[in-house]
Amino acid sequence: MLNFDEQRFLRIQSGAVGLQAGLERVIGSCLSAGADNIFFLGTGGAAILMQPAAQLLQRRSRFPAFIDLPAELVLTGSANLTEKSIVVMPSLSGTTKESVALLEKLKTIGATVITLVGHAETPLGKGGDHVFVNFAEDDTSCESFYLQSLFIALAILKHRGEIENHDTIVAELARMPELLLAVKRAYEPKAEAFAAVLAGSDYHIVTAAGNVWPEAFYYGMCILEEMQWIRTRPVHASDFFHGTLELVEKGVSVILFKGEDALRPLADRVQAFAPNYTDKLAVLDTAEFDLPGISPEVRALVSPVLLATVLERISAHLEVMRNHPLTTRRYYKRVTY
Incomplete structure (x- = not known):
């Protein structure tokens, strides 16, 4: 695979999976101590990656789950953010x-x-009540953060008796590092064409x-815009027909x-509409990726x-094709803002 270290990828994603037991233990302790809600409070891309876990709780649990912006909460606070709140703060650098x-x-x-950090010797690495460290870099952090936040959401469902097959799901998720690597290998021959x-x-x-909308938002903002300087308009499929369709x-x-969750029909609607008016529709569908032994529930x-x-x-192919490394920045962490 182009510019890819397989063992490094396995090490990082296995590290994320390895945090599951500790995350479940901490969540159980918090709930036993009387926690009455959870906030996912990341900044930028790390915040977006928490959204599927928060959505899972909002749809499946009566335990209140909130997503908010740290930059706003510093100024306003929240009536729901109290001494009984669990706060999950992801930051790859630990210095956001x-x-x-x-x-x-x-x-x-x-x-x-x-x-949830990539580096222990940082303000967030030292400042949490419970710190979970899994080194990653930009090209491997998405999967790691998605998995860690999913383990947190599943732990809440388990401890509240709102899920019956928690352990089965976790056992399937433990296989994800190797399976994800196999997906990468299988998709590699197609990657250059999509990059084009x-x-x-x-x-x-x-x-x-559904739960893949955050990835669309993330990829548009954090990869295409930040790392490639390509303009994008991320829009939820349910909002596509309330403005954006006119473009x-x-x-x-x-x-x-x-994706493969219950919200897939909203994406189907866009897929049925767009080809009638544009000759440039590209679809990336997780249903096309092989995950042997993984149940439909976990696939979703x-x-x-x-x-x-x-x-x-x-x-990886796009940066080579455009001669624009993903590490190139004009402003981000380069100037004062």
Whole structure:
């Protein structure tokens, strides 16, 4: 595979899986101590990667789950953010400015803070009440964060008696590192062609629904815009028909991500509409990826993980094709802002 270290990938994703027992133990302790809600409070891309887990809880559990922005909470607070809150703060670097600022406020509030970081010797690595460290870099962090947050959500469902097959699901998820690597290998021959689609336009409408919508948002903002300087319009598939459809015409690129959860029909609707008006519809569908031995239920849960792992292969070809390394920045962490 192009510019890819298989053993490094396995080591990082196995590290994420290896955190499951500890995350479950901490969540159980928090619930036993009387926690009454959970906040997923990341910044930027790390925040987006928490959304599928939060959505799972919002749809499956009566335990309140919130997503909010640290930069706003520092200024306003929240009536629901109290000493009985569990706060999950992901940050690959462990130094994200907005999250570090909120951490100080959380200490005052008395919330229980779980940090998910790539580096221990950092403000967030040292500042959480419970710190989970799994080294990763930009090209491997998506899968790692998706899995860690999913383990947290599943642990809440288990301890509240809102899921019957938790252990079976976790056993299947434990196989994901090797399975994801196999998906990468199988998709590699197709990755360059999809990269050519992305390189072929300077503007893309990127859309999806359900638990893969965050990956569409993430890939548009954090990869195509930040790392490739390609303009995008991420829009949820349910909102596609409330404004964005008017921009669809011949020559306009529409990128559709499809997952396997109950919200798939919303993506089907876009897929049925777009080809009538544009000649540039590209679809990336997790149902096309082989995951031997994985149940439909777990396939639905890991759809965003699958997309992330395939899009990494696409991005590896895209940066070469455009002679624009994914590490190139003009402003991000380069100037004062």
